[in-house]
Amino acid sequence: MSKVPVSFEWLSGCSGCEMSTVDLHDRLLEVLDEIELVRIPILMDEKDYPKAALGIVTGALRTDHDVHAAHEMRKSCDKILAFGVCAVYGGPQGAAYAHGQGELEEAVFKKNPTTRTNFIPDQGVPKILPEGVRPIDSEIEVDLYLPGCPPHPYYIAQAIRSVVSGKVPEFGAHNVCFHCRRSMQHSEVVALRRSHDGPVAGDTCFMSQGILCMGSVTLDRCLAPCPQHGTACTGCAGPSEHVILEPQRDIRTEIAERMSRMTRIKRDDIIREIEKRSKTYYAYAMASPVFRKKPTFLLRRWIEQGEP
């Protein structure tokens, strides 16, 4: 059987998805029995866009070069996989959505305390997109999505295998709680607390302890490492299937309903806290229409009201 040609391209991101792929370690060589990498800039010198059956795109659209590269990938590949939370939802840099045009460049090049110059580079560098950051499917058609920051190698191996074999992958659309070993319990907690405030019980659900955790509204593409290591989920793989598919469902109402049933904290207090710190709770996907198009999503207003 001939190998399936696979091409990678990275747009604006952090290379973490590439690292997670390299983290297949020995299994990377096994996967290579089935696929042939024809382009992967972090490991290979191929700079053109050779024809491939599968194109894997990481990173978000941030510059005009990113837009160009996304189209080159679409043209050269039969199927496109949006890989990682940046490609799927815009990722953490999508927080540019919370700021006006030009503010980021100003902060870096003009108002920066250690920078003695006062201009923004404009020669030989790609232009920053005026609308900020976009997920790749705002520009090209995407066939498959694998969010995660980055996706765990377990999911990467399965995703690639399933494309190669043409079979549906074995993993489902669970949320992060699925792999979390903490147990949900009713509690008498009356107020929200921050995990930063003091010790956290090791085996009880964060929400039972009054700590906001995004696990129940976040798709599991990580195997839930954070809650197992004492940290509440920050939602880095983007919203759960439930939130994606139902326009009236949102992460703040979902969490508030769940938590107010488990504890004695008022539902509205929870909603208000999430709105007040919306940059935190929508950190990874605010640039995506999944949220932007929800009629109740008023992030810019919440930030105005909540920020110091």
Next chain:
Amino acid sequence: MTQRVVIPHVSRIEGHAQITIDLDDNGQVVDARLHVTQLRGFEKFTEGRPFYEMPSITARICGICPVSHLLASVKACDMIMAVQVPEPAYKLRELLHYAQFVQSHALSFFHLSAPDLVLGMDSDPASRNVFGLAEKYPDLAKDGIALRRIGQHTIELLAGQRVHPSWTVPGGVNKALSADTRDEILKDIPQALAIARRALTTCKVLCENFPEEIKTFSSLPTLYAGLSNDREELKIYDGQLRFRRPDGTLAAVLNNPKDYADLIGEAALSDSYLKAPFFKPAGYPDGIYRVGPLARLNAAKSYGTPAADAELEEFRQFFGVMPQSAFLNHYARLIEIVWSLENMQRLLDDPIILDKNVRAHAEVNQSEGVGIIEAPRGILIHHYKVNESGAITWANLIVATGHNNLAMNYGVKQVAQHFIRDGQVSEGVLNRVCAVIRAYDPCLSCSTHANGRPAVQIDIRRSDGSLLKSLNTSDIP
């Protein structure tokens, strides 16, 4: 007619960059420039967020050395809380950091640069990569994969996740180390040391094959900056920042991290999203300095561990006490792997590493915090200001690769001038121009946390600047 050669995307580095080379009428190189083409904007969009979220959000600046950002960030946060981290937590953070050095340096040497060094700068670009390496020298490639796995596995065992882990928090770490996990990490160390030693032997032989590269890879006198303790032994998690002149004399010592802006200024370049830091007392651009494995070694006196110091003695016998060539970063990087593994062993042998007191809790007690650490590729500075409720009002990040910006530009030009003669530009020559960048193991995702992306392209322009032809390196015979 002048010509411009553009390498549109520098491959086998972390991030996006482009190189342009300008030739005069006689085909001689008049200038060569590195353009970093990515910009993201973390300084701005962290504003308003609680300070204790900074570690997890700034880790997303970089997928290769997220641990560096985590640690610089938690140190800045410790300062905002005005707490001293419990000793076991301090040591666990150090342990995590050394593991990261092992994995990051293994990636740089085996996965990214070994194809140039072992297969040759002029070898077929289609197989000049880690897969080509695995075919021709399977043992070497397997060593690289195994070493990186050991580093990443240690990070995963400690912190739960290999990329962007969440275990280090302001005031310490989130979870104590168990004896079982300690033993699991310890059992891999002998294998890792054996691999690092084999790689060093290979590297010493390889150095003899690259006399011209050693002569031209940013071989220039610059200042060197790195962290070290009061015995001037190299440190990566804590220490004083020392700047040393090329003649070996000390130029400055930073005792209080908060005063970093007295020593470091930044200048924007019109053709790159990567800013160029400089040593302030010497001004711009005379204050050119370098960071990273070779710079650290030049800025300090020794490593402070037996095996690494024995390697250092041999290294200095060959190349002198203050060698200048960025090519030697490869060699220094491998010594640092040995040194990191020695330190991991030392930390794990200390019974306090299993102590359960791993976190101090406190509110905001100071309005400002600065964290300085050594990332695998050089010094990293996180500086935050917060309001009374602990929300970030301002952030400044100066990232490792940036410090090398001026020197990388110099190196690109030096290599281009040396290897391009009479307008003859071969693929192998362009690969060397990229290889000088690789020697710095730059992380452009990191360094352009504020900016944007890396890659290499070649444009040929008429003297009026209009584009005559744009080439990919693959177009060049």
